[in-house]
Amino acid sequence: MAVMESSTSVVLGGTRGGPSVTHLRKDRWWLQPVVTMSILTAFVIYSTWAAFQNRYYYVGAGVHRDLISPFYSPCIADDCVSGSKAGWHFSGWSLSPALLILIFPLGFRLTCYYYRRSYYRAFWWSPPACAVADAHGTYTGETRFPLIMQNVHRYFFYAGLVFNVLLTIDAVEAFREPGLGWGVSVGTIVLCVNAALLWLYSLSCHACRHLCGGHVKSFSQHKIRHRLWKLVTPLNAKHMNFAWASLFVVALTDVYVRLVASGALTDYKLF
Amino acid sequence: MADVTMRIWRGDANGGNFETFTLAQNEGEVVLDVIHRIQATEAPDLACRWNCKAGKCGSCSAEINGKPRLMCMTRMDQLPEGEVTVTPMKTFPIIRDLVTDVSFNYVQAQKVPALLPPPMPERGYVMFQEDVERGQEFRKCIECFMCQDVCHVIRDHEENKEHYSGPRFFIRYAELEMHPLDTNDRRHLLREEMGLGYCNITKCCTEVCPEHIHITDNAIIPLKERVVDAAYDPVAWLGRKIRRKHNRTADEAAVQPAP
Structure with missing residues (x-):
């Protein structure tokens, strides 16, 4: 086959038009990065504090409940409180189990395409908003270490699926009321909503969409993959909503379990 | 008034x-x-x-x-x-x-290796509706170049123009990579020479697109995931080794069919 090479190259430089200012926007462009930064900072501070607490993460048979915080599930440390232990434990780990567990969901969110957009804007100001100058003299994006590591996102997605299964089991077990049988309490609803939102967040992920069928050249030759891709694509369009909703709810779930476990709140039985 | x-x-x-x-x-x-x-x-x-x-x-x-x-x-x-x-x-x-002077964009356009179809079968090429629909969104582009203008990779860093195609051309690459009749593989080209890794997905291109093309979600991120398949995923690498499959290098992909 005859071939043709591109010969024209980019000419750099040339005078740009417009004034030499960082931006000419008149709207409140700073509001979104400020709100994002505030929420993500608050979540990081709270989850770090909660991870080091290593108590009040489980509501057990003493009050006829089986509720565990998502930050501490599966409880795999040596000294997990009675009833909260997973079938397997990390022998010799006497610190908070949350320190082991949170690596995976946090890694999933840290490398998530949506959160990347948010924290690159809010924290790194690269750029803080559209058509507002970024705050750096040079820029290499995600081509070098450490940001090239964002490409491991799909592996955190796989790990996230494992945690979703475990948290779904926790949600089912939350219907158990030791000594009383089965029932539904506010805690049951909280754990179920948390598990549902985490599934929606994971299944709407861009890596999931790619793995389901986005990677094929031809949908017509991969009917099942096309069908899967069509199922997750509408979820993908709402990935941002699921990202925020699941972030709030996972923190609220921990707060709720913590309050009930510490005795500050009673888990109200619905039926 | x-x-x-x-x-x-x-x-x-x-x-x-x-x-x-x-x-x-x-x-x-x-x-x-x-x-x-x-x-x-x-x-x-x-x-x-x-x-x-x-x-x-x-x-x-x-x-x-x-x-x-x-x-x-x-x-x-x-x-x-x-x-x-x-x-x-x-x-x-x-x-x-x-x-x-928007000629930067025409230089980038020239660099895009064109569709590389297989030899024409006797019955001619056949495209199915689901494959046609997939690329339809990208063909709405009117080349206003506002996505290129707003992209901070070149807006704030002139030096990156040498090795960054920009969002307008990433949707062109996506259209080609998702074309069922295309036999080229531009993933290493995108990673090594077209600067796909420079994009940090801040979605400004999508925000300003007058045709409401989902540039980031439907073109750039799918391309990034394809590049992960080709260059960063050890399981995919192992799969290629076992099946003795070879990814096209950037130089192999850059070769264009004669017009």
Whole structure:
């Protein structure tokens, strides 16, 4: 086959038009990065504090409940409180189990395409908003270490699926009321909503969409993959909503379990 | 209706400054109408590029109150009260007033290896509807180059123009990579020479696209995931080794079929 090479190259430089200012926007462009930064900072501070607490993460048979915080599930440390232990434990780990567990969901969110957009804007100001100058003299994006590591996102997605299964089991077990049988309490609803939102967040992920069928050249030759891709694509369009909703709810779930476990709140039985 | 004050950038490669025009506002006008009225009355030498006045030619891109927009699709009554600032696209060299030299984009367009179909079968090429629909969104692009203009990778870092195609061309690459008749594999080319890794997915290109193409979600991120398959995923690498499959190198992918 005859071939043709591109010969024209980019000419750099040339005078740009417009004034030499960082931006000419008149709207409140700073509001979104400020709100994002505030929420993500608050979540990081709270989850770090909660991870080091290593108590009040489980509501057990003493009050006829089986509720565990998502930050501490599966409880795999040596000294997990009675009833909260997973079938397997990390022998010799006497610190908070949350320190082991949170690596995976946090890694999933840290490398998530949506959160990347948010924290690159809010924290790194690269750029803080559209058509507002970024705050750096040079820029290499995600081509070098450490940001090239964002490409491991799909592996955190796989790990996230494992945690979703475990948290779904926790949600089912939350219907158990030791000594009383089965029932539904506010805690049951909280754990179920948390598990549902985490599934929606994971299944709407861009890596999931790619793995389901986005990677094929031809949908017509991969009917099942096309069908899967069509199922997750509408979820993908709402990935941002699921990202925020699941972030709030996972923190609220921990707060709720913590309050009930510490005795500050009673888990109200619905039926 | 009240008067409107337009603050318009006037100048060329030797420099420039804002010039202010105050004129009556007419109902239903877009920014391009006002620019034309200024040309017709106060500044006949005011340069601007335009053609269809219907948001389909992509000629009248400019920055209105600091954001890239089509002048012909921006209604005056939807802008906040006060003076309206109009400047040329910042990313490209100025020619004069609101007109910029967008030839960077044509250089990038030339670099895109064209569709590489297999030899024509006896019954001819066949495309199925689901495959046609997949690329349809990308073909809506009107080449206004506002996505290129707003992309901070080249807007704020001129040096990156050498090795960054930009969002407009990433949707072209995505269209080709998702084409069932294409036999090329541009993933290493995208990673090594077209600068896909420079994009940090801040979605400004999607925000300014007048055709509402989901540039980031439907083109750039799928391309990034394909590059992960080709270059970063150890399981995919192992799969290729076992099946003895070979990815095209950037140089192999860059070879274009003769026109």
